[in-house]
Amino acid sequence: MSGEAPERTLKVAMLGCGTVGTQVARLLTERQTDLALRSGARLELAGIAVRRPGHARPGIDPGLLTTDAEELATRPDIDIVVEVIGGIEPARSLLLAAMKAGKPVVTANKALLAENGEEIHGASRDTGADLYYEASVAGAIPLLRPLRESLAGDTVHRVLGIVNGTTNFILDRMHTSGAGFSESLEEAQALGYAEPDPTADVEGFDAAAKACILAGLAFHTRVTAADVHREGITEVSPADIASARTLGRTVKLLAICERSEAGVSVRVHPAMIPRSHPLASVGGAYNAVFVEADSAGQLMFYGAGAGGVPTASAVLGDVVAVARNRVAGIRGPELSTYAGLPVLPMGDTLTRYHVSLDVDDRPGVLAPVAEAFARHGVSIQQVRQASRGGEAQLVIVTHEARDAALAATISELQALPVVRAVASVMRVEGEGDPS
Amino acid sequence: MSGEAPERTLKVAMLGCGTVGTQVARLLTERQTDLALRSGARLELAGIAVRRPGHARPGIDPGLLTTDAEELATRPDIDIVVEVIGGIEPARSLLLAAMKAGKPVVTANKALLAENGEEIHGASRDTGADLYYEASVAGAIPLLRPLRESLAGDTVHRVLGIVNGTTNFILDRMHTSGAGFSESLEEAQALGYAEPDPTADVEGFDAAAKACILAGLAFHTRVTAADVHREGITEVSPADIASARTLGRTVKLLAICERSEAGVSVRVHPAMIPRSHPLASVGGAYNAVFVEADSAGQLMFYGAGAGGVPTASAVLGDVVAVARNRVAGIRGPELSTYAGLPVLPMGDTLTRYHVSLDVDDRPGVLAPVAEAFARHGVSIQQVRQASRGGEAQLVIVTHEARDAALAATISELQALPVVRAVASVMRVEGEGDPS
Numbered sequence: 001m002s003g004e005a006p007e008r009t010l011k012v013a014m015l016g017c018g019t020v021g022t023q024v025a026r027l028l029t030e031r032q033t034d035l036a037l038r039s040g041a042r043l044e045l046a047g048i049a050v051r052r053p054g055h056a057r058p059g060i061d062p063g064l065l066t067t068d069a070e071e072l073a074t075r076p077d078i079d080i081v082v083e084v085i086g087g088i089e090p091a092r093s094l095l096l097a098a099m100k101a102g103k104p105v106v107t108a109n110k111a112l113l114a115e116n117g118e119e120i121h122g123a124s125r126d127t128g129a130d131l132y133y134e135a136s137v138a139g140a141i142p143l144l145r146p147l148r149e150s151l152a153g154d155t156v157h158r159v160l161g162i163v164n165g166t167t168n169f170i171l172d173r174m175h176t177s178g179a180g181f182s183e184s185l186e187e188a189q190a191l192g193y194a195e196p197d198p199t200a201d202v203e204g205f206d207a208a209a210k211a212c213i214l215a216g217l218a219f220h221t222r223v224t225a226a227d228v229h230r231e232g233i234t235e236v237s238p239a240d241i242a243s244a245r246t247l248g249r250t251v252k253l254l255a256i257c258e259r260s261e262a263g264v265s266v267r268v269h270p271a272m273i274p275r276s277h278p279l280a281s282v283g284g285a286y287n288a289v290f291v292e293a294d295s296a297g298q299l300m301f302y303g304a305g306a307g308g309v310p311t312a313s314a315v316l317g318d319v320v321a322v323a324r325n326r327v328a329g330i331r332g333p334e335l336s337t338y339a340g341l342p343v344l345p346m347g348d349t350l351t352r353y354h355v356s357l358d359v360d361d362r363p364g365v366l367a368p369v370a371e372a373f374a375r376h377g378v379s380i381q382q383v384r385q386a387s388r389g390g391e392a393q394l395v396i397v398t399h400e401a402r403d404a405a406l407a408a409t410i411s412e413l414q415a416l417p418v419v420r421a422v423a424s425v426m427r428v429e430g431e432g433d434p435s
Numbered sequence: 436m437s438g439e440a441p442e443r444t445l446k447v448a449m450l451g452c453g454t455v456g457t458q459v460a461r462l463l464t465e466r467q468t469d470l471a472l473r474s475g476a477r478l479e480l481a482g483i484a485v486r487r488p489g490h491a492r493p494g495i496d497p498g499l500l501t502t503d504a505e506e507l508a509t510r511p512d513i514d515i516v517v518e519v520i521g522g523i524e525p526a527r528s529l530l531l532a533a534m535k536a537g538k539p540v541v542t543a544n545k546a547l548l549a550e551n552g553e554e555i556h557g558a559s560r561d562t563g564a565d566l567y568y569e570a571s572v573a574g575a576i577p578l579l580r581p582l583r584e585s586l587a588g589d590t591v592h593r594v595l596g597i598v599n600g601t602t603n604f605i606l607d608r609m610h611t612s613g614a615g616f617s618e619s620l621e622e623a624q625a626l627g628y629a630e631p632d633p634t635a636d637v638e639g640f641d642a643a644a645k646a647c648i649l650a651g652l653a654f655h656t657r658v659t660a661a662d663v664h665r666e667g668i669t670e671v672s673p674a675d676i677a678s679a680r681t682l683g684r685t686v687k688l689l690a691i692c693e694r695s696e697a698g699v700s701v702r703v704h705p706a707m708i709p710r711s712h713p714l715a716s717v718g719g720a721y722n723a724v725f726v727e728a729d730s731a732g733q734l735m736f737y738g739a740g741a742g743g744v745p746t747a748s749a750v751l752g753d754v755v756a757v758a759r760n761r762v763a764g765i766r767g768p769e770l771s772t773y774a775g776l777p778v779l780p781m782g783d784t785l786t787r788y789h790v791s792l793d794v795d796d797r798p799g800v801l802a803p804v805a806e807a808f809a810r811h812g813v814s815i816q817q818v819r820q821a822s823r824g825g826e827a828q829l830v831i832v833t834h835e836a837r838d839a840a841l842a843a844t845i846s847e848l849q850a851l852p853v854v855r856a857v858a859s860v861m862r863v864e865g866e867g868d869p870s
């Protein structure tokens with residue numbers, strides 16, 4: 001590629017102009033020369049659809065603003081549509097309309113891809129319009145392209161990810177300060193790491209949408225939001241954190257996608273991982289995704305998972321890819337779902353549990369507890385007993401078993417006379433991964 | 436993409452059949468169905484060029500073997516050429532011949548791309564033949580594709596990489612066991628992590644070739660092997676390691692590519708990094724590359740950097756990409772060198788030094804030492820003094836300065852009467868990166 005400025009111009013329409021959109025607009029202007037040389041075409045921001053055109057937007061040319069998003073998304077002179085509105089509607093209808101009008105689209109919309117992925121991918125397939133969405137998972141971390149392309153010759157069998165910075169920040173604070181969930185959430189809100197309504201983050205909805213997208217790409221199989229088992233971090237207690245620490249583990253909210261002979265399992269829940277695991281040292285609001293493939297072995301991708309500027313970088317990478325395709329007169333890769341593997345219900349997923357019990361401080365307590373596990377066919381890997389002043393604690397880590405069998409064991413333990421309380425129950429992941 | 440097997444067949448010729456080639460051949464057969472569905476064409480291994488056809492190769496059909504590599508690389512029925520011979524010749528001539536015959540090529544050959552990159556990329560540009568080489572840097576870690584494509588909308592300003600597993604293993608052992616370089620090298624050789632002739636690894640040639648490829652992609656600029664400043668790890672002493680530890684640092688062999696207003700700097704040398712840096716915890720023979728981009732912020736890619744199977748995974752990812760292009764009748768992205776930045780000589784590169792001096796144990800020692808730094812315009816960031824029984828040690832860490840000024844300071848220190856010996860000199864990197 002030479003250093004001459006290309007003559008062709010491609011017009012970009014942007015739908016939405018919030019945190020990410022403002023940065024995309026700024027960078028499209030500031031990096032114009034570089035982007036042109038990399039794309040093979042000048043990229044011109046030709047219109048921005050917003051709800052409130054009167055709203056002050058420093059650095060944005062008011063002449064570009066319109067409230068008629070559908071008109072903009074389908075306007076004949078537009079070459080590329082960038083969607084940074086988020087949420088299902090109107091984003092869904094606008095992307096469908098844009099693709100129907102033959103426009104390639106770039107989106108950062110994880111919720112839409114998780115909820116309506118089949119429809120959106122179907123529209124891309126039917127219309128031949130490119131669909132790129134690197135920014136939808138783990139912000140600026142290049143992750144979807146490596147999964148889709150670099151590992152195209154390999155078989156991925158597991159993806160373990162910290163894909164939500166808000167919850168990672170909160171859990172990090174709980175570990176560091178010993179504070180509870182509510183207090184750590186307030187701190188995250190005060191620092192701008194959590195929204196005033198934190199539901200999407202702390203209940204795991206955001207991570208579940210990302211898990212859904214990751215699993216689809218990793219396993220060449222269609223996975224929808226409803227397939228993802230989801231537990232947030234609101235129930236994680238200081239006792240859980242302390243119990244993890246005792247066993248050299250750390251609590252993280254993980255998005256887990258696994259492939260077994262029976263099918264794929266996709267879930268989001270808090271889990272204890274060894275402190276020596278590469279994911280354990282991912283602190284603050286950072287994201288990281290650990291991938292295990294048959295031949296490539298263990299890989300990890302680490303970086304900023306959110307934020308306007310990093311997310312805009314990922315959007316622009318996709319815009320350049322789409323522009324190159326447009327210049328070359330070709331289209332990018334379609335979603336491949338040829339494997340069509342069944343998605344397993346959570347009860348059939350193989351997991352391991354960490355259980356901490358407050359028990360009577362007297363001999364003979366372990367036997368009935370061990371029997372409860374045995375009755376459900378759950379094998380115990382590790383037991384620790386500690387007692388002080390009439391109170392005793394029993395910490396048990398199991399081998400892999402069906403999640404339903406583990407859950408049934410917990411119910412039974414709760415009813416045992418020797419068990420005063422089930423203080424902490426959490427799944428254990430990442431054992432056997434490298435330190 | 437549907438689940439139907441494609442009808443078209445693409446014939447693959449493989450040049451070389453060593454550690455990587457054997458695995459590529461095995462996986463092409465074992466993963467035939469998956470690869471076909473992902474490529475849109477059946478991939479058939481149609482010939483393997485080897486020097487010794489009589490050599491036993493378990494799992495390889497002897498009927499595929501030929502000693503006439505050039506005939507195979509240009510045979511009319513061949514659609515894709517995979518080169519896993521390594522080294523400059525005959526790999527160079529064979530790749531040029533293959534591209535001249537219109538064959539897309541996939542190579543894992545870092546030395547060739549570093550030495551003859553301009554010629555090889557030029558041939559790809561002139562003939563229109565695809566050139567893919569993900570396996571040439573950091574084995575299975577998807578790194579080149581993210582740099583080239585995902586970050587296409589961003590500006591990379593720094594790449595710090597642990598890209599040689601052998602030296603990382605040796606330095607890791609020196610840290611853990613306190614052993615010297617030679618002893619740790621012998622251990623690495625006994626375990627198969629180092630070659631009988633370890634020169635390419637321990638002298639930094641392997642890492643320099645990779646740095647050259649990384650810098651070219653990251654900065655859209657042509658960088659050749661001769662541009663890379665290279666120092667190996669043979670001079671790293673237990674005293675260096677101990678001195679690093681005292682200051683909370685770890686010694687790693689780093690490939691460093693930096694972009695400043697003056698140009699780009701590309702170098703390979705041992706450096707001290709903070710123990711809290713994400714690269715510090717990359718142990719054993721693992722590789723990791725830390726990338727800093729204007730918008731994306733800080734990213735890290737981690738995984739197995741070598742080995743037949745992981746490298747074969749990267750080769751196959753490229754074979755699938757090339758096959759998809761072939762099926763679509765298009766070509767992949769060319770190397771972009773539009774930026775054409777100057778490559779700075781090492782003396783002009785801004786670095787920081789860690790210096791440990793054995794000095795006289797008496798007052799007034801620091802003044803002449805500090806004056807030596809000042810005379811070369813080098814500012815001191817940190818000083819530590821420790822003395823025991825007539826011997827004293829002075830550890831100095833500088834602020835950033837021109838490497839030439841730092842080197843001149845060291846020469847002057849060596850001649851100072853109060854300095855008994857310069858015990859350790861090493862550059863310092865990665866301060867200010869996240870922990």
